[in-house]
Amino acid sequence: MSRRDPLRLLRSEVGLTFRRPRNLALLGVLAVVPVLVGVGLRIAGDGAEGPQAFLSQVAGNGVVLTFAAFFVMVPLILPLAVAVVAGDAIAGEANLGTLRYLLTAPAGRTHLLAVKYGNIVIFAFTACLVVAVAGLAAGFALFPVGPVTLLSGTTVPLADGLLRIGLVALYTAAGMAALGALALAVSTLTEAPIGAIAATVVLLVVAQVLQAIPALSAIKPYLLTSWWNVADGALRDPIGFDRMGEGLLAYLAYVVIFGSIAWARFTGKDVTA
Template identity: 55%
Template sequence: MSLAEPEAGTGAGAEEAARAGSAARTGAAAASRPVSPLWSLGFLRSELITTFRRWRTLALFGVLALVPVLVGVAVKIETSGGGTVGGGDGDGPAFISQVTNNGLFLVFTSLAATLPFFLPMTVGVIAGDAVAGEANAGTLRYLLVAPAGRTRLLLAKFTTVLAFCLTATLVVAVSALATGALLFPVGEVTLLSGTSVPFGEGLLRALLVAALVAASLIGLAAVGLFISTLTNSGIAAMAATVGLLITVQIVNSIPQLHDIHPYLFPNYWLSFADVLRDPIYWDDLLKNLGLQGVYGAVFASAAWARFTTKDITA
């Protein structure tokens, strides 16, 4: 394959051409000097900037930010005449009945609504495209010209995906907090156990919930990164990751397969609700963190084993 830079045009083509040229120049300049930790951090910073400045990434953030707004407006309209959410039958996402009493609960409602599909889908798109997208655009070989090595490149990719997990979760949480504060009263928070805590402590619990939701996506991020090393097609890797997510979610919802549910990465995703109890129930929370750690270690290692032995042709 020719090492000529991709044709520069508009949009993604221009971006990838510039990225390839930058990587080639970086490699040429770095070839005469040893790799340093500062250079490594600079490479990671470049990966973060490239990923977070893409229009696709910004569009995903926009969709995630819109979900809490839609939920909040829907609840406000439904309860404006003195009615109850869902007609009082308990239908709807978790915590939605408490939103009208305290806007902070819109954070928990929005995270519960986006975690089963919207948040994981965005992570699947970013993780699936991490390596395969570079190969598909013809920039992967340019990135490896620099003496970073495949291990550092893969580590930078994985770190970037994890940063996206945290950022995407915070986008949902911040949008929900702002919408909830604008549309509903805020103040003392009544927990699921019936205990009331100050609003400040409620905010701290909301921050803890956001951190736990972001950590819940580690397993999927590692799986997506592994799939991304198996193909040179970014679209195929993204589709495979999202398809696997949907399949696992379906399996996790079948009661007859309950014996394998504790081993599926989404099984404990909604355990963050235990943060809203006094005292906090840690059993399922720790199981979730442990399970995500296992998935992350296994599939990140598999991605490394695959990538370090892969014949790079693009």
Template identity: 45%
Template sequence: MSQSSVALPALRPRARRTLGGSLLVNELVTMFRRNRNLALLAALALIPVALGVAIKLSTHRGRNGGGFIAEVSNNGLFLVFAALSLTLPIFLPMALGVVSGDAISGEAAQGTLRYLLVAPAGRVRLLAVKGFSLVVFSLVSTAVVSAAALLTGLALFPGGQVTLLSGDSIGMGAALVKAVWITLLVAASLLGLAALGLFVSTLTDTPIAAMAVATGLTIAAGIMQAIPQLSAIQPWLYTYQWSSYADLLRDPVYLSNIEHNLLIQLGYVVVFASAAWARLTTRDVTS
């Protein structure tokens, strides 16, 4: 009798469902059914709503902010860009840091990791599924912010022509297309953090510790980016070009910063996904 056939009767419910069906589908369903993750997405959706209401009230009092916020009262679509600029430095990375830090360590803490590695779910396959699910969560969380901001902005403020940062004006349809591209770029900007969090989650059986490290490293990177004396290493930080999405609001589009951002994220994904693979494939999960 094989080892897997002995272990299967003792599998926990989630592990039995995983081995009996699609590992990827099960992972995505579990991710988006988890109350903690749903609460994170709900909190992200509330941020642009609160921001829109605050701008609406401040406009009535004759006060305006700067940057994208100053443009929201003239065109509700700018609430999408304002909300992304507000959530990208802190809230989106925090949500992704929590989910990515829990990816492997959460399974280890629950005692399901060794069962998930029973055939046909091998270590490489499990890691690939976890990584892809983090890509999906990054896209969904960013889309939630954009969708909530768009609905709130159009409900509270006028629409019409959109004035770009370069001074040109485009129609609402073209501006919506740009909003979609910006949402995709912001989601892609978080992939370096996702890979880093996935690697950290292979190092410990304590999810809270992995979440704290993934989130703390992002805070540390932001602090390092603000210190002039560290200018030599700043271009290598995964947070360095997070604001490059604003270049999509120019005509012509500035591609250099966007390309730099995507290359940084790709580099982090390759390095830390490889490190996560090396750690997970040599890790003793039998005990």
């Protein structure tokens, strides 16, 4: 076993993920949604009130479209895409009967699980990159671009606005990677990939319902989904690094707990299929 072996396995796994038509279709949907949001806002015009007031800026500034796209996609579409890939990671192999062959390789189960999770993280970051790039492309094509007005009422130059898009994309990707750990843990519990994906999405929806109940505000900091919205800290002046830092710690806690659950289950599991 050469020392380059670990990366080789990861590279082959990533290659498989990004060659699968289903995953490419998912990324395609992620690219289309920002364009649809842009076209919709172009046709409907502005006039939005409430939290959407920020989105009405899109009509005058295409850069804001990317923020709008993340705002629209973070509750369901992005996590769904990540849940499909992560929920499939172990259960899919078990379902197809290929897990047995993977385990005959000398790499070991811990290593295989690490490769699977590395692949999920790469997919999560790619998914957010696709949203950001599609949002920017549609924004530049459909609308004029210029300085960005933040939630705090401050107007920052275009370059600063682009950096903030990068921050939102990275923070969101970290949140999706944390969800990936949860989905991976669920994936080790079953041999039906659709069950793992559905269970993850159900947990996600339940978390968002709990988060919306004022009487349960005490449990909010423990829910993964409530930290996703903190990405709006990138649109404040000064940038809300304190809350986003807490969010990253919450993500880390999720990765540690569900990563170890996946490990305990996967390394102790009898692989029959």
